[in-house]
Amino acid sequence: MRKVLAxxxxxxxxxxxxxxxxxxxxxxxxxxxxxxxxxxxxxxHRFYTMRDVSRFDRWGVFLLLPxxxxxxxxxxxxVVITTGSAPALFALALAKVLVRAKTIWIDDxxxxxxxxxxxxLARHVADVWLTxxxxxxxxxxxxxxxxxx
Amino acid sequence: xxxVTIGTMLPFDRLVRAVDRWAGEHTEEEVVAQIxxxxxxxxxxxxxxxxxxxxxxxxxxxxxxxxxxxxxxGSFLLAAERARPLVLFPRRAAFREHxxxxxxxxARWLREKAGVYVAMTEDELPGAIAAALARxxxxxxxxxxxxxxxxxxxxxxALLE
Numbered sequence: 226m227r228k229v230l231a232x233x234x235x236x237x238x239x240x241x242x243x244x245x246x247x248x249x250x251x252x253x254x255x256x257x258x259x260x261x262x263x264x265x266x267x268x269x270h271r272f273y274t275m276r277d278v279s280r281f282d283r284w285g286v287f288l289l290l291p292x293x294x295x296x297x298x299x300x301x302x303x304v305v306i307t308t309g310s311a312p313a314l315f316a317l318a319l320a321k322v323l324v325r326a327k328t329i330w331i332d333d334x335x336x337x338x339x340x341x342x343x344x345x346l347a348r349h350v351a352d353v354w355l356t357x358x359x360x361x362x363x364x365x366x367x368x369x370x371x372x373x374x
Numbered sequence: 375x376x377x378v379t380i381g382t383m384l385p386f387d388r389l390v391r392a393v394d395r396w397a398g399e400h401t402e403e404e405v406v407a408q409i410x411x412x413x414x415x416x417x418x419x420x421x422x423x424x425x426x427x428x429x430x431x432x433x434x435x436x437x438x439x440x441x442x443x444x445x446x447x448g449s450f451l452l453a454a455e456r457a458r459p460l461v462l463f464p465r466r467a468a469f470r471e472h473x474x475x476x477x478x479x480x481a482r483w484l485r486e487k488a489g490v491y492v493a494m495t496e497d498e499l500p501g502a503i504a505a506a507l508a509r510x511x512x513x514x515x516x517x518x519x520x521x522x523x524x525x526x527x528x529x530x531x532a533l534l535e
Contacts, residue, residue, distance in 0.1 A: 227533065227534055229533055234383075235381075235382050235383055236381050236382060236383065236446050236447070236448040237446050237447030237448045237451075239448075240447060240448050240451050241447065244519075244520050244521045245520070245521055245526060245529055246520060247520050247521075247526050247530075248521075248526045248527075248529040248530040248533060249530075249533070250530075252533065252534075259383075260382065262428055265428075277383060279383075279384075279473050280473045281384070281470070281473065304533050306529070306533065327535075329529070329532055329533070331529075333447070334447055335446065335447045335476055335477070335479070335480045336476050336479065337476075337479040337480060337482070337483045338479045338482075339476075339479070341474065341476065342473070342474065353532050370525060370528045370529070371521070371522060371524060371525030371528065372521070372522075372525065373521040373525070374517065374521070
């Protein structure tokens with residue numbers, strides 16, 4: 226069975242990911258987010274909490290990275306999918322290096338007129354690199370396949 | 375009742391303070407605010423909490439007739455799910471309210487939707503609240519629970535390939 230790790234930080238990122246839930250049917254999916262109480266929204270799946278980080282909280286990375294390494298080595302996913310933000314970028318990079326997972330980045334729908342900073346950096350670690358706005362699609366990527374709304 | 379929510383990650387004192395000022399001038403209206411773990415301004419004219427438990431928060435949304443929120447996608451989805459009108463107030467990077475100004479983009483996108491009112495500045499907030507309260511019959515339109523099927527299917531294929 227296909228092993229999927231689905232990662233998103235809080236708020237709109239998590240909401241975007243939940244709206245893709247039917248895409249995971251029949252797969253073995255584990256979820257990773259930043260609030261333990263999100264677990265009840267994906268009842269029946271393994272759920273992990275990761276430390277949120279942003280440019281306001283660079284030191285949090287030292288807590289985040291070991292968490293992600295532990296999760297990825299335990300789960301050994303075939304594919305990692307995320308709707309952002311910064312902590313998820315680390316998750317994609319680590320999953321690529323540690324278990325050679327396929328990686329999918331879907332930039333958050335809130336980024337209407339330009340990609341998020343994490344979303345721009347994601348080009349280096351994402352096998353599938355997507356924006357949710359047709360206007361942001363370019364020849365060199367990201368691609369537009371649709372949106373969660 | 376009017377419910378104010380600022381998201382769960384970063385504080386947003388500018389919005390909390392602006393709504394608190396409005397509440398002080400409109401004592402006939404009950405206003406409740408969830409101000410986040412790290413908000414420094416403590417409201418004087420409205421009931422407030424740092425972070426309500428999910429059930430408690432859901433009960434407050436049920437009681438509300440208007441939501442006032444930061445311009446995050448989550449705010450819009452909440453208003454759509456519970457059919458409430460919504461006033462959005464974008465976070466600004468210049469005030470260190472977020473890491474970028476993307477909430478301005480989100481606000482410009484969502485202001486086109488029925489039941490959404492945007493205040494770009496504190497000065498615009500009373501007008502946006504008044505406009506929303508004047509049209510209690512117009513709420514944010516309900517959305518299907520999941521993303522459109524063609525997008526879901528394409529993501530599914532990418533997961534399986």
